[in-house]
Amino acid sequence: MKKKVFSRFTMILFVIGLMTAIQFNTINEPDSRDTRDVWEIRQELSREKQLHSELLSEIGTIDETLEKYKESESDSPEQALQETVETLRKEAGLTELTGPGLRIVIEPSPEAVATGQNIEQISPALLIRFVNEINRFNAIDLAIDGKRLINTSPIRDINGRTTVNGEPIGTPPLEMTIVAGTFENAEKLYNHLNASPILDNFYIDNLSVDVKRPQKKITIEAYNEELELDHLKAAEGE
């Protein structure tokens, strides 16, 4: 009798366990389903491809450096190191840079001048947007009102004034200088900016943007402050 009772209980408990587990499985659906359509996946793919090619070119330059080190191992390793430091400084924006590029002048719009409106400083939000628009192009170096923009440069509002690298920029008119690496690149940037809808956003703030024609030789200033890299750590070698 007792045995029979327990065999029944076992059966029922088995069913309960099974149902609970199935319920558990059902409630814990997979985290998120991939609902991207073909187009989004293509975009993702193209992003990854771009990253791939960037990484490849980086590998190329590093290989070149390695080659150089090997070559100069016998005669002067110091020279090679110096060169590397110089390239890195150039990349980080710590040196003055000259090359093909263009100038952009941001000035009060004629309408605002004619109606005698107050000319306000360009807002950080707009400036950031504009810089991002320019940064769509690779290998771009730029300075805003003589302040060199590097990877860690902040553009923000400090006490009501728009600052770049912590230094206030002037009220318009002010000038941005861009070095675009190659002349073709500069021309592309020129065309892109002239067709870009972002210029309309400046008009709302009573500003107009004059993108000057690309020039063969544009010089932008070096970054002239201390680089603060307190929170960076050396990557672990493999």
Next chain:
Amino acid sequence: MWLSILGLILGVSLGLLTDIRIPPEYANYLSIAVLAALDTLFGGIRAHLQQVYDDKVFVSGFFFNIMLAAGLAFLGVHLGVDLYLAAIFAFGVRLFQNIAVIRRILLNKWTEKKEIRESV
């Protein structure tokens, strides 16, 4: 008793390992079915402890309760009234009552045993 627990473990592991899923809209029914099954189980344990256990009542109660609960839930979905709450309420109350009775019986047994041991 250990056999029963083994059954539970077997059921859970089978369910988890096979990774069976039911459509989410049926999850309600399953949760009620689990509740009904638990209710029957505790009712059965209570009956067993009270020496009134009947095999037929137990097994038929298990399936009947589950079907009734699922049926109520189904009806509720189609009528737009949350009838499954009634099932949850009924089963919930019974579950607590049964467990309370089981606890009392076990406590009684324990104290009786203790008294007997002390008197000896």
